[in-house]
Amino acid sequence: MTTTELCTPAPTHAIGEEAADAVATTLKALADPFRLRMLSAIATDPRGEACVCDLAELADVSQPTVSHHLKKLKDTGLLASERRGTWVYYSILPSRKQAVTALLDAFAPAAITEAATEQEDRAAALEALNAKVEHLAAELADEMDHLNRDLVVTIVRESFAGLVRSAKLTGHMVPLTERFARQRLADITRDREAGKPQVLFVCVANAGRSQLAAALVNQLSGGDIVARSAGSTPASEVHPHVRSILADIEGEQDASAAFPKPLTDDAVRAADVVVTMGCGDVCPIIPGVQYQDWAVGDPALASEEGVAAIRDDIEARVRTLIESLATR
Known part of the structure; x- marks a missing residue:
C-alpha cells in the first residue's frame, strides 16, 4: 500500500458500547x-x-x-x-439459560483440566528433582567419607528443602543445593584455631546488602577472611541492581552464580563475627561470636545513584571490619 492509499476498515461486528457495559x-x-x-x-x-x-x-x-x-x-x-x-x-432466567450453560460448559472443564495438569506436572518435576537430590547426597557422602554418612545426607536434604521454599524450580536447583550443602558442611567442620577468620552477613532476603558485603570482604581481604551471607526469608534471586555490582567485584561468572541462602545455626556457629544489615533480624546467640548491626540502605529501594552510595557505605564499613579482624 502506498502512502497515498487510504486504509479501508474491514467490516466489523463488535458489540456496541451499551452491550459491552452490560x-x-x-x-x-x-x-x-x-x-x-x-x-x-x-x-x-x-x-x-x-x-x-x-x-x-x-x-x-x-x-x-x-x-x-x-x-x-x-x-x-x-x-x-x-x-x-x-x-x-x-x-x-429462561432468557439467560443458554448463556449460563455455555459459560459453565466452556470454562469450567478447561480450568479444572488445566489446574489438574499443572499440579501433576509440578508433582512429577518435584519427584524427579528429589531423586536427583538423593543421588547428590549419596555422591557427597561417598566423597566425604571422613564425615558421618547420615550427617552428610541430612545436610544435603535440609539444604535442598531450605532453598526450594524460595528459589525458582529450575535446572540449577541441584547445583545450588550442592554448593549450599558444601558450604554448610565446611561450616560444621571448621577449625576455629587453624582456620581463617569468618564473617556472616545477614539480612532478610539475602538479595542485596548481605550479598554485597560478603563479596567486598572476600575481595578486599584478598582471601584472608571467609565471608558468608544468608537471609531470614531469602528471596528467589539476587536483586538486579546488586548483581551488576557483584559482576564488577567478582566477575560476571561468579556474580551470576550468586543465590540467596537461608540462615542456619551452622553458619552462625562457624562465624567469628555476625553482621546484621539494619533489618532487625534476630540471630541465634552463640558464645564466642561477636555481633554487629550495620544500618545501611536497601539497594532494592534505591535509585542507581543511591545503590552506588550504599555500596560505598558498605565498603567503608567492610574496610574497618577487616582491620579489626587483622589486629585480632
Missing part, C-alpha cells in the same frame, strides 16, 4: 468463586431451581451471606426468585 457488569458479578459455584448448582439442579438452604451447604457461610451473593446475581439479570413460605427459591 456484559462487563455481568462478568464482574460472576468474578467470585462462591457465586460461580452457586450459579452452577442452580443450573444443574434437576428441579431447575435451588433454595437458599441448599446453597448454604456449598461453603461454610451463613444464609445471609448466601442471600447477599444471590442478590448480586439477581441484580445482573441472571436469576429469578420466588418466596415460598420462609424460603426463597432461585432459578436461571
Whole structure:
C-alpha cells in the first residue's frame, strides 16, 4: 500500500458500547468463586431451581451471606426468585439459560483440566528433582567419607528443602543445593584455631546488602577472611541492581552464580563475627561470636545513584571490619 492509499476498515461486528457495559457488569458479578459455584448448582439442579438452604451447604457461610451473593446475581439479570413460605427459591432466567450453560460448559472443564495438569506436572518435576537430590547426597557422602554418612545426607536434604521454599524450580536447583550443602558442611567442620577468620552477613532476603558485603570482604581481604551471607526469608534471586555490582567485584561468572541462602545455626556457629544489615533480624546467640548491626540502605529501594552510595557505605564499613579482624 502506498502512502497515498487510504486504509479501508474491514467490516466489523463488535458489540456496541451499551452491550459491552452490560456484559462487563455481568462478568464482574460472576468474578467470585462462591457465586460461580452457586450459579452452577442452580443450573444443574434437576428441579431447575435451588433454595437458599441448599446453597448454604456449598461453603461454610451463613444464609445471609448466601442471600447477599444471590442478590448480586439477581441484580445482573441472571436469576429469578420466588418466596415460598420462609424460603426463597432461585432459578436461571429462561432468557439467560443458554448463556449460563455455555459459560459453565466452556470454562469450567478447561480450568479444572488445566489446574489438574499443572499440579501433576509440578508433582512429577518435584519427584524427579528429589531423586536427583538423593543421588547428590549419596555422591557427597561417598566423597566425604571422613564425615558421618547420615550427617552428610541430612545436610544435603535440609539444604535442598531450605532453598526450594524460595528459589525458582529450575535446572540449577541441584547445583545450588550442592554448593549450599558444601558450604554448610565446611561450616560444621571448621577449625576455629587453624582456620581463617569468618564473617556472616545477614539480612532478610539475602538479595542485596548481605550479598554485597560478603563479596567486598572476600575481595578486599584478598582471601584472608571467609565471608558468608544468608537471609531470614531469602528471596528467589539476587536483586538486579546488586548483581551488576557483584559482576564488577567478582566477575560476571561468579556474580551470576550468586543465590540467596537461608540462615542456619551452622553458619552462625562457624562465624567469628555476625553482621546484621539494619533489618532487625534476630540471630541465634552463640558464645564466642561477636555481633554487629550495620544500618545501611536497601539497594532494592534505591535509585542507581543511591545503590552506588550504599555500596560505598558498605565498603567503608567492610574496610574497618577487616582491620579489626587483622589486629585480632
